[in-house]
Amino acid sequence: MAISFEFGSDNHSGVHPEIMKAIENANKDYTIAYGNDKYTVNAIKKFKEHFGEDIEVFFVYNGTAANILGLKNVTNSFNSIFCAETAHLNVHECCGPEKFTGCKLVTIPTPNGKLTVNLIKPLLVGFGDEHMAQPKVVSITQPTELGTLYTSNEIKALADFVHKNKMLLHVDGARLSNAAASMKKSLREITKDLGVDLLSFGGTKNGMMFGEAVVFFNKNLSKNFKYIRKQGMQLASKMRFISCQFYEFLSNDLWLINAKHANKMAQLLYKKVKDISDIKITQKVDCNSIFAIISKKYVPILQKKYFFHVFDDDKSEVRWMCSFDTKEKNVLDFANTIKKTLSVK
Numbered sequence: 215m216a217i218s219f220e221f222g223s224d225n226h227s228g229v230h231p232e233i234m235k236a237i238e239n240a241n242k243d244y245t246i247a248y249g250n251d252k253y254t255v256n257a258i259k260k261f262k263e264h265f266g267e268d269i270e271v272f273f274v275y276n277g278t279a280a281n282i283l284g285l286k287n288v289t290n291s292f293n294s295i296f297c298a299e300t301a302h303l304n305v306h307e308c309c310g311p312e313k314f315t316g317c318k319l320v321t322i323p324t325p326n327g328k329l330t331v332n333l334i335k336p337l338l339v340g341f342g343d344e345h346m347a348q349p350k351v352v353s354i355t356q357p358t359e360l361g362t363l364y365t366s367n368e369i370k371a372l373a374d375f376v377h378k379n380k381m382l383l384h385v386d387g388a389r390l391s392n393a394a395a396s397m398k399k400s401l402r403e404i405t406k407d408l409g410v411d412l413l414s415f416g417g418t419k420n421g422m423m424f425g426e427a428v429v430f431f432n433k434n435l436s437k438n439f440k441y442i443r444k445q446g447m448q449l450a451s452k453m454r455f456i457s458c459q460f461y462e463f464l465s466n467d468l469w470l471i472n473a474k475h476a477n478k479m480a481q482l483l484y485k486k487v488k489d490i491s492d493i494k495i496t497q498k499v500d501c502n503s504i505f506a507i508i509s510k511k512y513v514p515i516l517q518k519k520y521f522f523h524v525f526d527d528d529k530s531e532v533r534w535m536c537s538f539d540t541k542e543k544n545v546l547d548f549a550n551t552i553k554k555t556l557s558v559k
């Protein structure tokens with residue numbers, strides 16, 4: 215059996231056929247470059263339908279750029295940015311946030327990937343002291359890198375706290391669609407309406423070929439972003455091929471259908487593996503990923519058939535993930551393989 219990549223990451227999936235069709239349809243003619251085209255105008259309109267008229271939205275190629283350039287735009291190099299220790303910003307962006315913003319990243323250990331006011335409060339020091347980094351942004355990921363979800367009340371509490379301290383709340387929403395699907399809320403209800411200031415909104419992990427968006431809920435924050443994006447090498451000349459994808463993604467509930475499916479497949483996998491002896495599920499399965507501890511000896515055996523990441527080598531904690539395209543039959547086969555592998559003593 216060839217190795218399967220189906221449960222390694224939602225990035226391992228291909229492109230949704232409707233998105234592919236949208237790209238083909240945008241490939242028929244000449245149009246103006248750099249976002250002054252009808253595809254981009256229409257995609258921005260779609261964003262406004264979802265998030266409200268009073269937003270500014272800019273497209274970039276990838277999620278790392280959305281995070282870093284969004285944050286660069288709202289900070290000075292003497293600021294600090296607070297995030298969970300497990301944040302993509304901290305672990306998987308190759309200190310790009312530090313390089314491009316010049317800011318100090320204040321990283322906070324959490325049991326479940328979620329920041330709270332109580333975790334941040336003791337570290338929020340030095341306001342007005344020229345010897346110390348000036349706190350400016352709290353960045354949370356929704357859903358978190360551990361697959362868990364902030365409730366609406368938790369985000370609201372963070373937004374209120376952050377604003378009381380004249381700071382901003384950033385959300386890394388690389389998988390925001392999965393969060394909204396799981397919470398049965400609209401994209402706006404779990405961001406703008408709760409007081410989020412800026413959002414990195416993901417498309418790639420949920421059926422697009424590439425493309426992410428930086429969404430500003432306060433227009434005053436976005437004034438310089440067009441320059442920051444160009445300096446940051448993320449102004450796509452053939453922007454229409456990102457825009458046409460986002461238009462399709464945000465039309466006819468495609469974002470929601472895809473996210474619901476990925477979440478449903480993760481729930482199915484969870485249901486099938488949770489009672490296997492020698493598996494300990496370590497995080498709540500709120501969206502499309504499962505974190506589990508399995509004995510170290512089984513990892514390479516399973517990995518011969520299925521690619522997946524070991525999240526914590528010491529604990530032998532692994533991550534399995536589903537996508538918009540995960541097949542139910544393959545979930546059942548995977549669960550069976552896990553069961554059989556772990557039953558060999």
Ligand SMILES: Cc1ncc(COP(=O)(O)O)c(C=O)c1O
Pocket residue numbers: 275276277278279281302303355358359386388389418
């Ligand atoms: C939570 C989160 N944020 C941001 C990103 C960045 O995405 P990209 O690889 O497109 O830069 C990822 C990618 O895995 C992610 O998981």
